[in-house]
Structures are given as C-alpha cells and as structure tokens.
Amino acid sequence: MTDLIVDPPAKAGRSYTSGEVVASARKPVGRFGFRFGLTIVILAALLAIVGPYIAPYNPNAQDLLVRLASPSSAHWLGTDELGRDEFSRLIVAARVDLGVAVLAALFPFILGTVVGAVSAYFGSIWDLAVTRLVDLVLSFPVYVLIISLIAIAGGGIRTLLIVFTVVDWVQYARLVRSVVLRLKNEDYISAARLGGVSHLRILVRHLWPNAMRSSLTLLVTDMMYVLLGLVSLSYLGLGIPPPTADWGGMIAGAQPYMQQQWWLIAAPGFMIALIGSGLMLIGERLDAR
Amino acid sequence: MPFLEIDDVCVTYGRLNRFVRRTDTSHVAVNHVSLTAERRQIVGVVGESGSGKSSLAKAAVGLIVPQSGEIRLGGEVLPRKRPVEVRRRMQMVFQDPSSALNPSLTVGQVVVELLRTGGMDRTTARSRAADLTDMVGLSTSVLDVKPGSLSGGQRQRASIARALATNPEVIVADEPTSSLDVSVQATVLNLLRGLADSLGLAVIFITHDLGVVRRLCNEVAVMHNGRVVEHGPTGSVFEAPADAYTRQLLASIPTISAVTSS
Amino acid sequence: MPADADAPEAVNVSGLTLSGPQGLLVTDVALHIKVGECLGLVGESGSGKTLTVRSIAGLLPSGIELQAGRIDTGGRRVGMVFQDPMRALNPTFTVRRAMREPLVQHHGLSRPAADRRALELMKDVGIKDAERIAECYPHQLSGGLRQRVLIAAALACEPQILLCDEPTTALDVTTQAIILDLLHGLREERELAMLFVSHDLAVISKISDRVAVMYAGQTVEVGPTAEILRSPHHAYTAGLLRSSPSAGGPDEPLFAIEGVPPQRPAEIVGCRFAARCPWAIPECTCGEVPWIGQDYQHIARCVRSDDVAAAFSLRVDHGGWPLSLEVDHAVS
Numbered sequence: 001m002t003d004l005i006v007d008p009p010a011k012a013g014r015s016y017t018s019g020e021v022v023a024s025a026r027k028p029v030g031r032f033g034f035r036f037g038l039t040i041v042i043l044a045a046l047l048a049i050v051g052p053y054i055a056p057y058n059p060n061a062q063d064l065l066v067r068l069a070s071p072s073s074a075h076w077l078g079t080d081e082l083g084r085d086e087f088s089r090l091i092v093a094a095r096v097d098l099g100v101a102v103l104a105a106l107f108p109f110i111l112g113t114v115v116g117a118v119s120a121y122f123g124s125i126w127d128l129a130v131t132r133l134v135d136l137v138l139s140f141p142v143y144v145l146i147i148s149l150i151a152i153a154g155g156g157i158r159t160l161l162i163v164f165t166v167v168d169w170v171q172y173a174r175l176v177r178s179v180v181l182r183l184k185n186e187d188y189i190s191a192a193r194l195g196g197v198s199h200l201r202i203l204v205r206h207l208w209p210n211a212m213r214s215s216l217t218l219l220v221t222d223m224m225y226v227l228l229g230l231v232s233l234s235y236l237g238l239g240i241p242p243p244t245a246d247w248g249g250m251i252a253g254a255q256p257y258m259q260q261q262w263w264l265i266a267a268p269g270f271m272i273a274l275i276g277s278g279l280m281l282i283g284e285r286l287d288a289r
Numbered sequence: 290m291p292f293l294e295i296d297d298v299c300v301t302y303g304r305l306n307r308f309v310r311r312t313d314t315s316h317v318a319v320n321h322v323s324l325t326a327e328r329r330q331i332v333g334v335v336g337e338s339g340s341g342k343s344s345l346a347k348a349a350v351g352l353i354v355p356q357s358g359e360i361r362l363g364g365e366v367l368p369r370k371r372p373v374e375v376r377r378r379m380q381m382v383f384q385d386p387s388s389a390l391n392p393s394l395t396v397g398q399v400v401v402e403l404l405r406t407g408g409m410d411r412t413t414a415r416s417r418a419a420d421l422t423d424m425v426g427l428s429t430s431v432l433d434v435k436p437g438s439l440s441g442g443q444r445q446r447a448s449i450a451r452a453l454a455t456n457p458e459v460i461v462a463d464e465p466t467s468s469l470d471v472s473v474q475a476t477v478l479n480l481l482r483g484l485a486d487s488l489g490l491a492v493i494f495i496t497h498d499l500g501v502v503r504r505l506c507n508e509v510a511v512m513h514n515g516r517v518v519e520h521g522p523t524g525s526v527f528e529a530p531a532d533a534y535t536r537q538l539l540a541s542i543p544t545i546s547a548v549t550s551s
Numbered sequence: 552m553p554a555d556a557d558a559p560e561a562v563n564v565s566g567l568t569l570s571g572p573q574g575l576l577v578t579d580v581a582l583h584i585k586v587g588e589c590l591g592l593v594g595e596s597g598s599g600k601t602l603t604v605r606s607i608a609g610l611l612p613s614g615i616e617l618q619a620g621r622i623d624t625g626g627r628r629v630g631m632v633f634q635d636p637m638r639a640l641n642p643t644f645t646v647r648r649a650m651r652e653p654l655v656q657h658h659g660l661s662r663p664a665a666d667r668r669a670l671e672l673m674k675d676v677g678i679k680d681a682e683r684i685a686e687c688y689p690h691q692l693s694g695g696l697r698q699r700v701l702i703a704a705a706l707a708c709e710p711q712i713l714l715c716d717e718p719t720t721a722l723d724v725t726t727q728a729i730i731l732d733l734l735h736g737l738r739e740e741r742e743l744a745m746l747f748v749s750h751d752l753a754v755i756s757k758i759s760d761r762v763a764v765m766y767a768g769q770t771v772e773v774g775p776t777a778e779i780l781r782s783p784h785h786a787y788t789a790g791l792l793r794s795s796p797s798a799g800g801p802d803e804p805l806f807a808i809e810g811v812p813p814q815r816p817a818e819i820v821g822c823r824f825a826a827r828c829p830w831a832i833p834e835c836t837c838g839e840v841p842w843i844g845q846d847y848q849h850i851a852r853c854v855r856s857d858d859v860a861a862a863f864s865l866r867v868d869h870g871g872w873p874l875s876l877e878v879d880h881a882v883s
Contacts, residue, residue: 188391
C-alpha cells in the first residue's frame, strides 16, 4: 500500500501562463537581508542621536589654513573646502538629514492616513472631494511641485517639512482609502453599527489596525525616497541651508574638488547609499509579508 | 397586531453619485414586499441569488434605508435613520462566519464592546458576556480567543452571542448555516429555535435551502426577482405550492430519496 | 446507470498519502473508477477530498506533496471542472479567448480552427447563442452559463476522465439541477469516467453510481450509492445522512453529530471518528481498522458496521443514534 512509485499524472488540460514563470524568478528579501537592513537603520539612528556629542571637532569651525587636507590621524576624513573636519560634519549631518527625513515622512503619513481613512469611511461628497484633490496633487510632477513651493515659501527646514507634507500625503491617503473601502463592507463593521458603536470607535478600534499595517510598510520605503529627495534638494541648495552640515550640501561643496579630494564626496555618498539600502531592505521585507 | 411588520418595502440600488453621474440603470432589489413575524416564531424567506432576500434582510435591520415602505415593531413605526436604542432592538446574524467577527479582536472584546455601548460597566459586561457564551452553548474560554482559532460552527455561535448582547427583540439571520458543514448545521439551527422560544424572539430566517425551512420555520415566504411570490404556513407551501416558481424550486431540490426514517 | 462490470478501469488510485507543512493531510486513500462510471467523493471541510482530486489532476498547491501512493490514469486525458467559475475563469479574457488557449496550446490548432472548435464545444454543453456568449466576459454571464463555459473548456482536450470539484456548490438550486443533468448527459454520450466531489450527499445521490466517503483525510466507506444511502456501514456516513434536513420529519429535532473533526488526524491511532462515535469500543482505537465488507463492492472501515446498519432504520430518538452510554461496550 505504500508503493512509492508514482506515475506522472495526466495533465488536466491546463496551460501555464507566462506570468507564473516570471513570478517565481524574483526572490523576496530573505531574513539575512532584513536583519542587515535593520542593523544599518538602527546604527544610523544611534549615530543621529549621539553624533554631535562624539564629533571630535566643531563641525562648523573653519580653519582655512588646513583646507582640503587628506585623511590623517588628526582629521580621519580630512577637511573640506573651508577647513572644517569632514568626519565631524559627516556624523553631525546624520542627525540633520535623518531627523528631517523622518519628520518629513511622518507628517504626510499621519495626515494621509487620517484623511484617507475618514474619507473612505464616510464616503459620498467628502470622499469625492478628497479623491479629486489627490488627483490634482498627483497631476504635478513631484519635484517640480516641491521646488516651486520652496521657491515661493523660501528655504529652511520648516518650509521643507511643510512642502513634503503637502506633496507626499496623497500616496498614504490613496492606499489607506482603498484598504478602508474594502474593509468597511465587512460584516463585522455592519454588526458594530447595528450594535450602536460610534463611527469614531469603529474607525479607531476596528479599521485603524488593519489600515495601519499597509500604511506603515509604505512609511518605511517612503522614508528612503524622502531622504534621497531631501539630500538632492540640499545638493541643489534648496534644502537644508548652510552652514548646517548635511550630506547633500557636503557633496555640492566638494564637487569642484572631485579629482583630488574624492573622499569628500564618497563619504557622504556612501552614507546615503548605505542607509537608503537599509530602509529599502526593511521595506521590501515588510511588503512581502 | 403582529409584532414585526415589514410593510410594502422597496429597496433600489444605483442612485449614487447624484452630483456626478446620472444612472438610469437603477436596480429594484426589493419590490413592494410585506412580511410579518410574531414573537417565538421563525419566518423563513427563501430565494435564489438575485431574489432580493439579502437586501430585504438589511432593510429590515436598518443597514439600508428603503426607498419606500414602513417597518413597525410592536406597533411603533421605526424611523428611517434609526437612533442607537432602536438599532439595538433588531440584530443580524451574518452568513460568513469568518467575516462576521473582527479577526484581530477576541470574541470577548467584541461582545463586551457591544455591552458597554449599551451603558454597562466593565465588570458587569464581562460576566454578562460569560452568560451569553453559555446561552449559545460555548465554553467561556471562547471569550479570550480570536475567531481564527474557532471552528465554523463555533464562530457562528459566537456571532449569535454577539447579536444577543444588545438584548434584541428580533433576529434576522441571513443564511447563517450556508457556509457550515452539514453535520454542524443543526447545532446552530437548534440553537436559534431554542433562543426564539426561551427569549421570545421573532426570527426572520433567510436561506436558499428549502430543506432547512421545512424543519425550522413555521411560515415561509418565497422571493423571486424582488417580489414575494408565495407566502404561507410551511406545510401547505410545500405540499401545495400555488406559484409556478415555487413549484420549480421544489422540483429542483435534490433529496436523498433513499433515506428512511420510520 | 451503473457501468459494465467488465468495463476497464480508468482511474486507479492506491495508497495516496499527501503531506503538508503541518503533517499528513490525506492518508492511504484508494479510489477506482471504471470507464463510464461516476464515483462520488463526499466529505466535509478538512476531509481531504479537494486535495485528493487535485492530486489526480496534478494540481497540488505548493507546500503539499505526494508522499506515497500511486495514481494511474492509464495515460488517458484528464479534464477538470472547478468549483467557482468566477475564480477559475480569467476575468480579463473573453470566453472566446479563454477557450482558445487550451486548444491552441495542447492541440496545436490554428486560431480560426480553435475558435470553430470552441463554438462546437459550447453548443455541446447547451449554450444557445454561442457566438454572442463567446464575446462576453465572465462577469457578464450568469452563474449557470459560467459553469457551462468551464465545462466546455474542460472538454476541450477531449478527456476520457472528468474530475469535478464541487461544480454546483456555488450555483442556485435550479441551475444546479440543470448542470447536473448536463454532466450526466455528457457522461453517457462520451463514456467518461467521472469523479464528482461534493459535500452534499443529495447531489451525489443524483449523479454518482458509487460513492466514497471521506473523513479526516481517509476514505471510510466505499460502495454503490443506492446501497450506501439505504444502509450505511460506517457511523460517520450514517451521521452525515441523518444530518441532512430532508432526513426526518418536521416534528423531529434536527440532527447534528457531536463534536468536531480532529485537529491532527494523522496522530490518531485507529479510527479517526471514534471520538465522536456512539458505537466506539476499545478495539476501534487500538490499531489500524481494517476494511470490512461482505463482497468487495461495499466496504467500510468500521468494526461495528453491522450495528450501524441495523440502527439506521430507526429514528434518532428511538435508538437510531444511541447515546454512548447505551452502547454495549463488550470487547468482541
């Protein structure tokens, strides 16, 4: 009875579509990748917190006599074009860039999630208004919008945060809206309404936890894009105003000296790439679950 | 005067988006339907898909506002937008046990929430929740468990406990056993029968299964395309169906003809 | 109509054992279907009936493996009709395109030839106005029509074996009757060997010649349908028959089998139904229960099949389903 010979069963007239073959070729991020990404992000967060306290030099202290120095025991990464210690600037920039990036991703997350959930739940004309607004914002190319708003509002960190919030909330709103639209028709929501549970309580207790899952996943990957965007804007001179140390500004400042003092660009670039990948790895893993 | 009266109710779909799109394809789901039910009575509503039976259920319970018609409970006309106290008098048991309870909350949390919405304090609510699980034949350990760990039959019973939390006078059961295995179906049906008798509930039992109706319901209404085509005591509808559709329905039911019970 | 006693065997499954991440899901299942015969496979959720039929079709989901056993279809072509046409038909394909795919891929027909053949098949399954229906998308069709399309697609490869996985469960009762007639007709015309899976004994009684009852991953009773319905030899089958609302008069309370199916059936020694069975004796759980049956036509995995069969003619409240305390626990 436990014959291990199996005849190949006849195929049931089913053809395999190309989609199935392609789907199996792409492997999701494994546990190793996730842990690696998480480690990077945690270390980066630690750096952001303790950075200014462990920096050997004042990051803004200029010493024009030693400008563009090579890495040495006195200056581990040399000095930049104004004689400031590169290493100190690098680790202090972590707090600025990461701090602003986190906030610039968090505010849209909060705004978008709330607006999306409420609009989907109550529906009718409010929902219509919100979706039209979302469409309006999305119809602009993102950076054109961001740059125009910065130009209008003037530079500075506060402007950056406002601008990112205004532009970025829409993707959370769309995502959460679709989740809530689907969930609000579930029987247990109807049952809660029948029982007299208030709208607010339904939103917070029943819908929120489910909507949060997808929203949080988006937050992590979004943070990566926000970080890149922030750094790029700073590079262009539209982001974090000098003399505050930030990676984008550091790259911009060091650009004319790319040939000889290449490490002045490589160091901040490496930090951005590393943290960006860390965030990406975490985000992909959350997405896959 | 009957306890529950559904009087000439019409439900139409497709009139959304008045501001943007005019839809001419509005669909009449429930077409001038009238139905009554007394306390301790189980009235069956039978129909196939598209007959409007689910829309009728939702309109009865207040989840949908009917376009026209009245629903009266104990002689009192229920307002179109029902306030909380009125909503709690009529509860629904849903078809799909897996979406009838919030998968991320324990059964206890769901039941207690409904009890507290009615003004009960936390301790009384917990003990009442235990009483309710008893009433539906589940052990109180069910309160600390999420619905995912329960079997289909247990989930449906928990669903009934949830419906009873508001001390309703009417239960509308929308195909409560259609997703359950036949060998556990009877526990839920017998439970409903028992509760109708002991709590004095009026029950409207929506189903596509005529076999169940015959055993459970005193009265039955057959729906087709939004209308009630036949209505009467179960025995006479089965033995002498007046309507052609009812006859067709009865003829299509496969029965295990070889089963004997003397 | 039962098949010829001398008809050859079309499907021979023996010792089928399927394992999944949580252990064995199906244990030692054996099925035999002759050409022209319809075998019903009855079971409730978790019985393993869907996995069994999928393993014959070679469509096991990932994570579930064939650990042991032999599936022999003699090289015959197998067609499968699925349960839910809305999920089995690609919603972005018109019916014409859905039908064209298997014909072109498996039979190497050219597109126009495939389209012609598709229309023929649609007419064979009773779709009037096939030209118009071919241009429709699945969501535009009624449940009955969708199921007919699915059946037509299954027939496209000219199968000699037709596997039906609860094809009428998602349909209205009036449509169900029509589709059952259609399947019955096709079986006779084309002399198909058919395996019909369902949880509904009434439907099985209408369409199958023989039936195999599954519980907790095993077959527990196999035999001619009429005989099993009249005189079941396994307590679970008896319980299932009694649970049907049409069994029993309006004044009798509805019958339900006590308890629930086991969580880890593969770990149970002996009869997996014993925990819920009023006739259970110690012998039931001390070792593997052998198949019992007078002739090899009607067999059951039950040591007390005579008692079960004898009690079946009685009403439940007159000893038809005894309370365990009443049963004679004498070890035989």
